[in-house]
Structures are given as C-alpha cells and as structure tokens.
Amino acid sequence: MSGQLNDRKPIFEQIKDWISDQIISGTLKEDDRVPSTNEIVQFYKVNHLTVAKGVNQLVDQGVIYKKRGVGMFVAPDAKKKLMGERKQNFKEEYLKPMMDEARKLGLTDQEISQLITEMKGSDADE
Template sequence: MNGMLNERKPIYEQIKDWISDQIIDKSLRPHDRVPSTNEMVTFFKVNHLTVSKGVNQLVDQGAIYKKRGVGMFVADGARETLIAERKKKFKEDYVKPMVNEMYVLGLKEKELNQLIERVKEDEYGQRRV
C-alpha cells in the first residue's frame, strides 16, 4: 500500500488489509512485531483512532495480540484465520454476484470457466497446464 490510501473503502479497513496482506504473504510471521499505532499514524498520515479501529479488528479476530508496553505481534494461526476470512468475503463479494450474472446471461459453467481462463491469460499470462 506504500502509505497510499484510496477513497474506495474506509481508511481503517485499508489499514487492516495492509497488515493482513503482510501476514498472508508471510512478510509478518507468528510473533513478529506489527508496526505500532504511532508508526502507522505517521506513515499513513491519519488519525490515531482510525488506525486503532483497524488494528482492534485484527485483535478481535485473534490475528494479532498486544503486549502492554511492548507492542503488537502476529498471533499463531493468524495467516490461516485471515485467509479463511478473505475466502468467505471473496465468495460473498465476487463469486455470488458473478454466478447470479451468469444465470441472468444464460452462460453455461463451461463458458464461465473459459472466460476466467481468458482473463487469467490476458491479465497474468497464465495458461492452463
């Protein structure tokens, strides 16, 4: 995210996603220190309460834990928890609407799969092996 925020979603969610992304891609591993709230306030140039809201959601999920006076750290199993949450959100936000549109357009599953393969090839250079 490189300190750049956008207007597409609330800032606290973007900060939560920024930390989550680092846990998912293994930049942050279990028991690694997470940047402090003050560091994130300075980095993103946002209000302390905004950062706290995003961080506290991760604490509530059990993805990170706080050690009073020491800092915040990645919890055991955080990556798996966050991936499971993202998959659920992906299903609700993308797959369900896509399947609904598939039925509206009268597409068959094979046609949908071909469209997905075409997008993967066009956008990512990936071919089915």
Template sequence: MSKGLEGGKPIFQQIRDRIEDQIVNDQLQEEDQIPSTNQLVQFYKINHLTAAKGINLLVDDGIIYKKRGVGMFVAAGAKSKVTEKRKNAFFHDYILPMVEESRNLQLSEEEVNTLIQHAKGRNNDDI
C-alpha cells in the first residue's frame, strides 16, 4: 500500500479504489486477506467509519467477503468483476464523450485513431 490519499475523491472511495487496484495489479489474489479496517485507519490516519465504508462498498459489489472472526478476503472472480466494472466506466466516461466530440469536429475514424496513437506515444509526428 502506498501512503497518502488525494483530495479529489471522498476518502472511502479512495480506499475502495486502492484495494481494487491491488486486485487488478495482482498484488492481491483470490482468497488473499486484505488489510483490516484497523490497519487502514492506522496507515492512512483516517476515521474508522470512513475505512469501513470503503470496505463495505467492496463487500456490496462482491469483490471481497467477510470470514467472521478472521477478516476480509478477496472473493473468487474479483479481478474479472473489477476489470469489467472499470471497462464499463471507461466506456461511459471517456469513449462515449470522445466519440461525440469527434462527431462534432467531423473527425474521421482514421484521424481519431491517429490522435490515439499519438497520445500513446507510438506516433511522434506532430498533429
């Protein structure tokens, strides 16, 4: 876990996102135990209810589950659930607005692809 939280999102969402990141990046595997709420509170210096709210979002999404008296663990299929959720968000937050703006600018598909390749650093020609 890297220390420090940003100011852009509510802290409980950042806690959820950090754990999801660890799952997507294979730092946490299925059936691995995640840090306890108390560990998150101490590590990030946050309120217990804030940490619990972030954890509960993951439980509600079926990403983690609780073993009573033992702790919280990464659920089976968690990586694919998180990946699918993030692909959906990427589509709605970035792809749809990009397509709409490309229509407004009357850009061809080839021009859009060229811009994407340029942004990825694969095509260093000036636009």
C-alpha cells in the first residue's frame, strides 16, 4: 500500500479513490483480493468506520464484492464502471467549466483545440 492522506477531501473518499486508482491502473484486476478493512486501518492509522464507509461505497457501486470470511475482491467490469464514472466526472468538473469560459472569451473550437495541443506539448517537456 502507498499514498498519503490529506485534508482536501474526506478520508473515506480518499480510501475509496485509492482502491479505485489501483483498479484503474491495473494493479488490482478482476477477482483480485482487495486489502481488508483492517489492513487499511493499520496502514493509514484511521478509524475502522471511516475505512468501512469508503469500502462499502465501492461495494454498493458493484466495484468490489465481499466473500464472507474470505475477503473483498474486485468485481467483474469494475475497471469499466470506474472509467465510465471518472470520464463523466471529468466532463462535468473540468470540461464544462472550461467550455463555459471559452464561450465567454469567444474562442472557436479550433482555438480551443490548439490550446489543448499546446498544453499536451508542454507536459511532454516537463
């Protein structure tokens, strides 16, 4: 396990995001065992209920499933579900505000595309 918790969002969301990131990156694949609530509690030194809240949200989403007495595992199509959710969030949180601002500035689609291409190029330099 790796990662640091911060004050930017609730801890249960950070735990949920950490597990989700492991699935999206391919570190955890379908039917792989997910670290137990107790393992996460010990690693991050946080309250058991806090970890359980994040884990249970993933269970409710159908991203992980529990086998009583055995552990938690990555559900079939978990990566696909998470990617779909994250793409929708990306659209709403980043693209919509960007497009709203672009309209205010009177930018054309071509100008927006050019700016994105420039940004991608500057990322490669870093």
